[in-house]
Amino acid sequence: MTRVSFHFNVPHRLDYACRLLRKATRQNARITVIGPTPVLAELDRALWSFEPTEFIPHVLLRDGQALPERLGATPVCLATTLAGAPHHDVLLNLGAEPPAGFESFERLIEIVSTDDDDRAAARSRWKHYAARGYAIEKHEVPA
Template identity: 50%
Template structure:
């Protein structure tokens, strides 16, 4: 069953997600990041600048045939729709909703900021996962 982990209280959601991706890749990838197109644009740029000494190889795809099988272990894929990738290890969700197809991943990571709207959307995603029997881990982001 898919493992779900929420990382709560990130001061800046995308900055934290960049650092988290760097760590996830060091543990072994690949990682799929799922977010709406405008956020993916901003996140794509931020991955190049968040740390001058870090390199997070990433690629964006908007069609299923653009995502190779199997994914390279050292790559981050930026997708609007998680269903574009088939069974993979880790999905980092930056959508405000539960991503369709999340259950095809071994692990889903949710990053939640301190903003009220983001926290409210995260509560709905938490309820969605819990109502379907998924065990959920909670992590507090260090300030």
């Protein structure tokens, strides 16, 4: 069963996502990030400039685009849909809704900011997962 983790009280979601992705890739994890196109485009830019002395290998897939074979070893895949997702180890959801197909991943991570709308959407996602019997890990991010 998919392990579900919520990371709460994150001041800047994309900065936190970059740090999380850096940590995961250092541990040789393969991650699929799902979210709306504007958020993924912003994350793509942030990953290029996050740390001046290192690079987090990633690929941004356009709507409906399959991962090109030559990029199959890329550890981080940014996508708007899970159809054809190349990695099923870790899923990072940056969308407002529970992603369809999340149960095919070993782990699902939700990042929740301090924004009231984001927190309300996270409560809805939490209820969705809990109603389906998923045990949920809660991580409070220190200020």
